[in-house]
Amino acid sequence: MLKRKILSVGLISFMFGILASAQAQDFPVRPLRIIVPLAAGGATDVVARLIADKLSEQVKQAVIVENRPGAQGMIGVEAAARAAPDGYTLVFGSSTTMAAISSLYAKLPFDPIEDFAAVAKALDNAYNVLLVPSALPVNNVAELIAYAKANPTTLNYGAGTASSRICIEMLKVISGISITFVPYKTSTQALNDLMGNQVQLVCEPTGSGMAQVATGKLRAIAVTGPQRIDEAPGIAAVAETAGLKDYGHWSWLAFFTRAGTPPAVINKLSTELLKALANPEVASKIKKFGFDIVPSGPQELAALQKEAVAKYAKIVKDAGIKPE
Secondary structure (H helix, E strand, O other), rough: OOOHHHHHHHHHHHHHHHHHHHHHHHHHOOEEEEEOOOOOOOHHHHHHHHHHHHHHHOOOEEEEEEEEEOOOHHHHHHHHHHOOOOOOOEEEOOHHHHHHHHOOOOOOOOHHHHHHEEEEEEEEEEEEEEEEEEOEEEEEEEEHHHHHHHHOOOOEEEEOOOOHHHHHHHHHHHOOOOEEEEOOOOOHHHHOOOOOOOOOEEEEHHHHHHHOOOOOOOOEEEEEOOOOOOEEEEEEEHHOOOOOOOOOOOOEEEEEEEEEOOHHHHHHHHHHHHHHHHHHHHHHHHHOOOOOHHHHHHHHHHHHHHHHHHHHHHHHHOOOOOOO
């Protein structure tokens, strides 16, 4: 009797395995959705749409990009966490929204690791640029530090994303300056107030940040990577400043889906996304936004996410940021 039960359970598991494999081969049979937890029009949003268009072409289904900005990315990520575990909803998350955010908030409506399954890492070395209003008399980080120390209660910085906040808090810790944090719902709002000199410092992705510099209302004083970038060779890296050689802030971007999604479906999604990223035309367009395509599959991404959670927990602690 026991032997029959064991055989029956094994047969059922085998049949479910065959069914899941068959479903994955047919997947997707309806439109996919990619949630971008940031406002439309930014570099991350544009890149997500480039990838979505190629993915749609490959899988012969519509791929809808849905912007869900606000609350440092939490609104969009929470929406993805509440989706059905069927692979039809993806979130285009970052090292901030899928890792650092867990240290910035005392209570999240989701768990970045437990509620999600890693699908595919897309981009890395997503550097930011430090921006100030043209009216502020500083041209580089050394001058910013000197100005902040000479005017200890006058500078404010704006941040519409957790990444932007961590970027400047790290600078404060290493340089010993005091700049007051002003929260915004979106980066666009922070940039608008920066142009109006209502805040004096913002840390933004290179692509969108340099576009604002072209208006003449903002000045880029440094990039946040370990070295200068091809897109802006005339702008020094923060690490070039005396005493700040250990500073570095950049992000990765990756696709996640709801935990519990069948592994065969995750593998199918990963394969198609990596294929889209390997397309020369897509890669060329993405490069213009200052991102490096550094793709990897589910296992590598899952390990990277766990490492990032630990890394940002230390940064937040060292910066003395109290979880909200």
